[in-house]
Amino acid sequence: MYGKGLRLLSISTVAAMALALSLVFFYAPLDADQGFLQKIFYIHVPMAIVALCGFIIGALLAIAHLRTRDPRWDMRSYVAIHMSLIFAVGALITGSIWAKGSWGHWWEWSEPTLVSFLIVFLLYATYQPLRFAIEDPERQARYASVFAVTAGAFVPLNFMAVRLSTAYVHPRVLGSTSNLPGPMALTFLVSLGAIGLLYATLCKYELTAKHTRAQLRALRRRLLGEGQDATKPRSRSAAPSVAPGATMSAQAASRSVL
Amino acid sequence: MGALLRKELLVELRTLESVPAMSLFAVTTFVVFHFALNRNSVEGDLAAGILWVTLLFAAILGVNRLFVADADQGGFDGFLLAPVDRSSLLVAKALTLLAYLVVLELVAVPAFALLLGPPFGNALPDLIGVLALGDIGVAAVGTLVAALAVRTRARDLLGPLLGLPLLVPIVIGGARASAPLFAVAHAGAPAARWLLTLGLYDLVFGLIAYALFDFLLED
Numbered sequence: 001m002y003g004k005g006l007r008l009l010s011i012s013t014v015a016a017m018a019l020a021l022s023l024v025f026f027y028a029p030l031d032a033d034q035g036f037l038q039k040i041f042y043i044h045v046p047m048a049i050v051a052l053c054g055f056i057i058g059a060l061l062a063i064a065h066l067r068t069r070d071p072r073w074d075m076r077s078y079v080a081i082h083m084s085l086i087f088a089v090g091a092l093i094t095g096s097i098w099a100k101g102s103w104g105h106w107w108e109w110s111e112p113t114l115v116s117f118l119i120v121f122l123l124y125a126t127y128q129p130l131r132f133a134i135e136d137p138e139r140q141a142r143y144a145s146v147f148a149v150t151a152g153a154f155v156p157l158n159f160m161a162v163r164l165s166t167a168y169v170h171p172r173v174l175g176s177t178s179n180l181p182g183p184m185a186l187t188f189l190v191s192l193g194a195i196g197l198l199y200a201t202l203c204k205y206e207l208t209a210k211h212t213r214a215q216l217r218a219l220r221r222r223l224l225g226e227g228q229d230a231t232k233p234r235s236r237s238a239a240p241s242v243a244p245g246a247t248m249s250a251q252a253a254s255r256s257v258l
Numbered sequence: 259m260g261a262l263l264r265k266e267l268l269v270e271l272r273t274l275e276s277v278p279a280m281s282l283f284a285v286t287t288f289v290v291f292h293f294a295l296n297r298n299s300v301e302g303d304l305a306a307g308i309l310w311v312t313l314l315f316a317a318i319l320g321v322n323r324l325f326v327a328d329a330d331q332g333g334f335d336g337f338l339l340a341p342v343d344r345s346s347l348l349v350a351k352a353l354t355l356l357a358y359l360v361v362l363e364l365v366a367v368p369a370f371a372l373l374l375g376p377p378f379g380n381a382l383p384d385l386i387g388v389l390a391l392g393d394i395g396v397a398a399v400g401t402l403v404a405a406l407a408v409r410t411r412a413r414d415l416l417g418p419l420l421g422l423p424l425l426v427p428i429v430i431g432g433a434r435a436s437a438p439l440f441a442v443a444h445a446g447a448p449a450a451r452w453l454l455t456l457g458l459y460d461l462v463f464g465l466i467a468y469a470l471f472d473f474l475l476e477d
Contacts, residue, residue: 119426123423126416126420129412130407142473142476146473146474147406149466149470150463157459158426160458161455162427
């Protein structure tokens, strides 16, 4: 049930990425000031936007978890934040490359978006250590959700504060899509869609993998007989795992695997 | 809640566990800054930065200790057995932390003036206002982070790790707002937008802490 639509999603992601990249390299005009270097913008900005939206989505899913106490919401929140963290690393690296290319430094403190991104990244980098430090799965999920909501509220506030602190030093290179010429704006929007699809696909893959693993564990336990494997404690982990018995019966598990 | 607050302050008064350590830490940090920067006196944004970084790190010391007695000696269980609203513990702890911070600043700010000596005599009322706004935010976020970290395995590590990034906006707002107060030529009052940033931060995280604290106390 969790793999449903995965193939369609993967194919459309590949197609969208191909379309976006061909638009970036063959359709979008060269930037008058920055030339070829500006093309990294089509990867960097969508990645940053998707990562931030992912953090916010993670916070919303965490609210759903706190309200319903359903561990599946915690799993989704975990996956959303985990993927956003990876996209945030990508955005930081591409941003750094862009800064080196256009200003000559690998790091640019007067670029507020990049600086806020670093702070947000540093905050979310503590998400996994926090989970890892709590053994009881139920409490781990609850505390992680509290953290996710707090951090989600922190994201816009932090951006505001950092933007204020540098807004008068450096002109904004790219304020919004409204000041982009048509072909550039189109390419940007397609790239944004493609990266968003990539994010969704990767999240879906991770969710599917986690559920498949849980089902596999349940089946193995059934084959070996109850009690033999059950005495072995679950190894400590930062990732949530849905207890197999809690979500579906073993028959349902075996059916969906077949 | 009054009883809780009284108990917290009484415990601190009898054990003298957090506040003296925080104050001593702040004064020592000023000495460290003197040698690290090789300056006899600082001014302007450098002074504001030193003051806020020192206060923040000293506050982290207090945050780390805030719930330790409750977690180790069954204070949480006792509280959960009592027929009171759970949020009252948050409010009592946040007010306790706020009181710690005020005492810390009563020591640290004069020590700062004495040791690193930026002339800010007539800017004192403004400085008190900025510090108060910052303290409220630190108290709200600090209490939430302390409750989040205290029952994990690596609580001494996680507290600062979680707290520092969350408190960056306080440092931005606080340091920028108090920088003109430490300028030699007294560049005037703190800019309104920094006070606004601090106020907004206090409001948002006060509400967040209030909304989420209950979930941390459920077992």
